[in-house]
Amino acid sequence: MPLFQNYRAADRKRHLKRFGMFKDATDLSWIDAVALPGTAGPTVETPTGTIDGANTDFMISTAAYDGLNIYLNGALLALTVGYTLPTAQTIRFAAGYIPKASGTGGRTIDDVIEAHIWETA
Secondary structure, eight states: OOHHHHHHHHHHHHHHHHTTSSOTTOOOHHHHTOOOTTBOOOEEEOOBSOOSSSOOEEEOSOSOOSEEEEEETTEEEOBTTTEEEEETTEEEEOTTOOOOOTTSTTOSSOOOEEEEEEOBO
8 A cells, every 4th residue: 555545544543542433442543644745734724614414615825735635524635526726725624524513413412623734755
C-alpha cells in the first residue's frame, strides 16, 4: 500500500476513536507521526458556518493549499459527490450530506465537520 493510502487510513482512525470505534485507552499516538513526504501533515480546522440542516456553505480559513480533505462525522467525503468548492475557501455540501443540528431526526449532537488542509512543508 502506498504511503499516502497508509496516511489516509491512519487519519481516518483518529476520527473513529471519537465515534466509539476504539476503546478510550487505545494508543493511537503513532497516527500523529505519519506524514507524507514533503509535508508536515495536515492542518485540521472546523469550517465556519451554521449547522442547521439547511445551510450548505461553510468556510475554511485559507485559500492557499495543496490538498483538502473534508470529513463529515469522521467519514471522508469525495469531491463532487459529498461537496464542491465554488471558491477555494467555500465548501458547499451536496444534498444528502448537508450537516444537521441536534434534535434533527433523533440526533443528540450536531454533525461534526473537519477540514484537513495540506500545505507543502
